[in-house]
Amino acid sequence: MNLLEITNLHASIEEDGHEILKGIDLVIRPGEVHALMGPNGSGKSTLAHVLSGRPGYVVTQGSARFLGMDLLAMPAEMRAREGIFLAFQYPVEIPGVSNTYFLRTAVNTVRKHRGQPELDAIDFLALLDEKAKLVEMEETLLNRSVNEGFSGGEKKRNEVLQMAVLDPKLAILDETDSGLDIDALRVAASGVNALRDGARGMLVITHYQRLLDYIIPDFVHVLSDGKIVKSGDKNLAKELEAKGYSWIEKEPPATASAVAGAAAR
Amino acid sequence: MTRAARPTALHEGVATLAEAAADFAAARHSPPWLQKLRRSGIAAFERLGFPSTYDEEWRFTNLAPLARSPFSLLPDDVTLAERTAAFELEARLGTIGFSASEPRLSFVNGRLLRRSPGDLTAGVLFECMKDVLATSPERVERALVARAAERDHSEHFFGSLGDAFLDEGVVLHVPANTSVTEPLFILHVSTPAGRAGAPSMVHTRNLFTFEENSSATVIEAYFGAGAPSFTNARTEVDLGRNARLHHIKLQLEGPEAFHVGHLSVAHAVGATSASHVFSFGGRLVRNEIAMDLAGEGAGTELYGLFCANSGQHVDCHTLIDHVSPRANSVELYKGVLDGTGRGVFDGKIVVRPGAVRTDARQTNRNLILSDSALVDSKPQLEIxxxxxxxxxxxxxxxxxxxxxxxxxxxxxxxxxxRALLTYAFGSELIEKVGSADVRAFLEGHLRAWLPANLAAPENR
Known part of the structure; x- marks a missing residue:
């Protein structure tokens, strides 16, 4: 079964009715890593928000199915419990809530939903310790308030750590590379790569090709003005980097069926 | 409501209280100075009347519900029903429940329930006001008379009411160069009286004297077993040179309670105090704090967390008076309002002409959880x-x-x-409390107060 199946998805900003997504078609199967690239304002982050259930958007047309379920009918927390994870572009600081407590609450909420026994403090700390090594996260950051006073790199590593601990079926990484220097990028990317296991799907959203040197995608899609205008393999990202987004914007948009064909290849 | 309606309700309430106070005073055999103090208390509160919302200090708190409610002073003897209810409640307090090692004075509806000396540091006097008034009233005469005289100038209705009913409370004396290690615990429980008549009213007076270089932690806790009640609690503290007071007030009397509390602390040179208030609502709650930084280099920290749900009103009023040079004050009050709950923060900092090099920082942050909750915040700096x-x-x-x-x-x-974020908002104030037992109790209580249950707290 397809992990994610997006068909002719249209979405607008709730407040002003401005349409951002203008007919997205995308299929992600288990184990596949898809990169979604595009210029600023093309709708990359909006797609991530709509898929994760962030309030403030209205879907006006189309559908999104996750493991056959009607994703758009599910509240955000149900999507998370069923296995969708969004790594935020701008992780939120939560003063007064320790990172460890937050993660354990989240893990046990998800485990409960999946019918698994909740982890006690000792088992959870063992799991956390193991996953923290993946992203080279210092223990002091685990005991601090969630993201409070974290550097840009620490926040992004914290997102990857949460992803590792929550073990999602589909991870959406929203500009995980933004604001990172090359070392921080390498650490975050190696954490992500360690979570590629042939079953987990990933949608890696990025403005720059740079991240895709570290997380090698199976498919690359280019988003422009709310539509996927071109799909291909990892070489498409390199071509984009060389020619710039203006190259894509000049081309006539691909048809929905051509895109779906590329994605299903 | 017409403009005349409120003063009428406020006026009738005063007459009833004056009658009760006169009966009470007539029934007590007391030294002349105490009789006089009670009489002038009656005269003062009768003259002042309940403050109305036209009074700037009471602008956001309408006392008519209190003035309209009948309350009665209970006879001296504690009934079995009161005793049982109080012990049952105390047994549910977890980490701040009764412990044999901790000095504790417990009161039920204002009368002594149990005296538990615990491991009291040598030389420290921790006694019932009633005992002191009966056996050696001269020890408290000067302080009580002086405070009452100050009140004549400040026109304080509830202070005068407290003078009129002056009878019970706690007298604490910490000798010079003495650090009291065990927290001193004053527990008040209000329970159904178990007899006919109006719900109980309690006027309690604490008088603390700290001689120079002494320090102690005092916990004042007010709990209720769900019955309507009116508590008028005053704590007056004199801190000698370089003395240090940690004061923790827990106000958890339940949604039917009326509570007016007042803490005033006079600081000598170098004296410091920290006040922690945790107020979890009531029909009408007023927590007043007056910090008099009279001594050079004195300091005070004021922390407060107030929570109110539907039908509840919590008013926090603080005054920090910087009189002398180089005194510091830090204040952080947070309010959490849910349902139709109402909160007030009125915090005034006065810096007198002579109080040069004053360092004063005040913060009030309020969290509104519903569309119908309301908070009035009135921070004031007078420099x-x-x-x-x-x-x-x-x-x-x-x-x-x-x-x-x-x-x-x-x-x-x-x-x-929402619960986790609300908890995080309030827990900042719990973390500032020194006593781990009190922190653990408050963590549990705050969590229980929240709209939804949270997972176990042990890894926070």
């Missing part, structure tokens, strides 16, 4: 010299929608996300 560093800030808002979504995107329900 009368130029050589000061003062800041104040007040914010009132809702939970951060981005934070709620962040937690939901990790699987937490909206209710759990």
């Amino acid at each position: 009368h010299n130029n050589d000061v560093r003062c800041s104040h800030g007040s914010t009132t808002g809702r939970l951060d929608a981005d934070a709620v979504f962040y937690l939901r995107s990790r699987g937490l329900s909206p209710e759990a996300a």
